[in-house]
Amino acid sequence: MNKREIFEQRRHFLQQMEEVAVQKQHAKLKLTARERLNILFDEGSFFELNTFVEPAKEIKKSQNAYGDGVVVGRGLIQGRSVFAYAQDFTVMGGSLGYAHGMKIAKVQEMALKFGSPCIGLIDSGGARIQEGINSLSAYARIFRNNVRSSGIIPQISVILGPSAGGAVYSPAMTDFVIMTNKTSYMFVTGPDVVKEVLNQEISMDELGGGNVHAEKSGVAHFVFEDEEHAIIQVRKLLAYLPLNNFDPLPVSMDVNFNAERQEYLNKIVPDDPNRPYDMKEIVNILVDNNTFLEIHEKFAQNILVGFARLNGKTIGVVANQPKVMAGTLDINASIKGARFVRFCDSFNIPILVLEDVPGFMPGAEQEHTGIIRNGAKLLYAFCEATVPRVTVITRKAYGGAFIVMNSLGIGGDFNFAWPSAEIAVMGPAGAIKIINRAELAAAADRKAAEQELVEKYKEEIANPFKAEELGMIDDVIKPSDTRRVLITAFEILANKQYSQPERKHGNIPL
Numbered sequence: 001m002n003k004r005e006i007f008e009q010r011r012h013f014l015q016q017m018e019e020v021a022v023q024k025q026h027a028k029l030k031l032t033a034r035e036r037l038n039i040l041f042d043e044g045s046f047f048e049l050n051t052f053v054e055p056a057k058e059i060k061k062s063q064n065a066y067g068d069g070v071v072v073g074r075g076l077i078q079g080r081s082v083f084a085y086a087q088d089f090t091v092m093g094g095s096l097g098y099a100h101g102m103k104i105a106k107v108q109e110m111a112l113k114f115g116s117p118c119i120g121l122i123d124s125g126g127a128r129i130q131e132g133i134n135s136l137s138a139y140a141r142i143f144r145n146n147v148r149s150s151g152i153i154p155q156i157s158v159i160l161g162p163s164a165g166g167a168v169y170s171p172a173m174t175d176f177v178i179m180t181n182k183t184s185y186m187f188v189t190g191p192d193v194v195k196e197v198l199n200q201e202i203s204m205d206e207l208g209g210g211n212v213h214a215e216k217s218g219v220a221h222f223v224f225e226d227e228e229h230a231i232i233q234v235r236k237l238l239a240y241l242p243l244n245n246f247d248p249l250p251v252s253m254d255v256n257f258n259a260e261r262q263e264y265l266n267k268i269v270p271d272d273p274n275r276p277y278d279m280k281e282i283v284n285i286l287v288d289n290n291t292f293l294e295i296h297e298k299f300a301q302n303i304l305v306g307f308a309r310l311n312g313k314t315i316g317v318v319a320n321q322p323k324v325m326a327g328t329l330d331i332n333a334s335i336k337g338a339r340f341v342r343f344c345d346s347f348n349i350p351i352l353v354l355e356d357v358p359g360f361m362p363g364a365e366q367e368h369t370g371i372i373r374n375g376a377k378l379l380y381a382f383c384e385a386t387v388p389r390v391t392v393i394t395r396k397a398y399g400g401a402f403i404v405m406n407s408l409g410i411g412g413d414f415n416f417a418w419p420s421a422e423i424a425v426m427g428p429a430g431a432i433k434i435i436n437r438a439e440l441a442a443a444a445d446r447k448a449a450e451q452e453l454v455e456k457y458k459e460e461i462a463n464p465f466k467a468e469e470l471g472m473i474d475d476v477i478k479p480s481d482t483r484r485v486l487i488t489a490f491e492i493l494a495n496k497q498y499s500q501p502e503r504k505h506g507n508i509p510l
């Protein structure tokens with residue numbers, strides 16, 4: 001065979017591999033690696049690299065193993081350069097041998113060098129058992145690359161099949177994890193080991209399915225019913241993000257907002273401080289129409305985080321949700337908020353905080369599982385963030401939680417409050433029992449005395465005007481003016497220059 005014929009034959013085998021892959025994957029309601037990449041990238045823009053790399057020699061060589069179970073390359077998303085790898089489960093279960101691992105490492109390293117996001121489409125049985133230590137060393141390089149790229153380029157993992165054993169740690173170190181429900185799963189040890197060690201029966205889905213990770217563990221930031229929506233979410237996310245930590249944020253020229261609904265903000269907070277309302281509604285009214293992209297929607301719902309556009313520009317939103325657990329900060333909410341704040345800070349995304357928080361969650365369960373250590377993460381994350389940071393207090397801002405949610409004292413650039421705000425060391429009911437103990441003990445009608453003292457406390461202490469007079473907030477603003485105030489505040493902060501003292505890295509409490 002001459003070289004031209006060999007060239008044609010190799011292309012032919014590749015074509016055959018794709019046909020086999022289509023049949024096998026579609027039978028499992030899954031797509032092939034190349035089909036997935038076609039959804040991810042702008043049409044016709046994928047530029048494949050190392051297509052004909054073969055598995056290590058000790059593996060029984062098959063003509064149908066071109067690429068060694070992973071398709072890698074670079075394509076365009078909304079016209080911007082992005083690198084990606086897609087594992088091919090039809091070649092040895094997408095298992096990661098040395099050549100396979102080096103292909104992934106190569107695109108990771110190119111993405112870092114050229115300042116482009118790196119996306120992993122994962123569908124793999126993990127380390128290729130036959131290649132032993134070689135496959136482990138390839139994983140090691142991938143993990144190191146994940147960490148080297150962290151905070152420099154966005155890294156996103158989409159889990160579209162198995163992701164098991166130590167192989168879960170590459171996705172876990174990326175910025176966002178997207179899963180499908182039913183066809184993807186992540187666990188460190190599978191159901192068989194669980195049965196053997198703990199004598200517990202559990203299905204793959206119950207142990208590490210998409211919904212479990214989106215709701216319970218918080219490993220997954222998004223979960224979708226099908227692969228197409230999961231992959232398209234990468235495109236949606238990247239539309240808010242810079243390509244790297246020096247790239248300017250993308251700006252949308254198409255700015256729409258709901259002018260009529262701004263008035264509704266004047267009455268959205270109920271007079272009764274114990275009545276909930278939906279903070280998500282406030283976010284959606286304030287930001288440009290239909291631009292709030294919520295992250296971790298199903299996890300720790302007492303705090304909302306996500307990207308949005310304000311006057312066309314990307315912002316990160318962190319907001320207490322009074323509708324869930326009264327917006328109290330617990331361990332999961334603190335971790336969720338901290339991770340998001342750190343992402344925004346790494347990629348120069350200004351942060352808007354909407355605050356209505358009665359405090360940290362009390363109780364032995366939270367204390368014993370580490371609310372001190374984990375609550376400190378949120379505090380640390382805000383303290384170290386140097387991006388523009390603006391807070392609006394809609395209602396409660398009590399105690400440590402007032403400080404944590406981006407107060408001026410920890411470096412917030414502007415703090416505004418609505419007239420409905422209650423800013424104090426603690427809520428009226430608890431406060432009067434401490435500062436008026438003797439008076440209450442002596443009262444003939446304790447209930448009436450309590451009521452009177454609560455009203456007095458609210459009037460004299462738990463309101464925004466005291467904080468305004470003391471300069472602890474910048475201004476009390478009319479709720480319907482908030483969007484205008486925020487746009488101006490972020491405009492003022494657009495050229496913010498602030499850096500932390502030089503050091504190797506801080507030591508965030510983990």
Ligand code: HXC
Binds near residue numbers: 095139140165166167
């Ligand atoms: C080599 C593997 C493989 C692996 C799957 N295959 N996993 N080959 N190394 N790790 C092969 C199978 O032999 C089979 O080959 C083909 O892929 C499809 O696998 P099936 O088992 O038929 O598919 P399915 O029933 O869908 O099950 C998928 C699976 C299962 C759940 C992923 O294959 C499985 O449990 N694999 C092992 C998972 C695992 O324990 N991996 C190691 C994790 S530890 P044929 O030729 O029959 O088509 C790890 C360490 C990383 O990853 C360390 C980093 C620090």
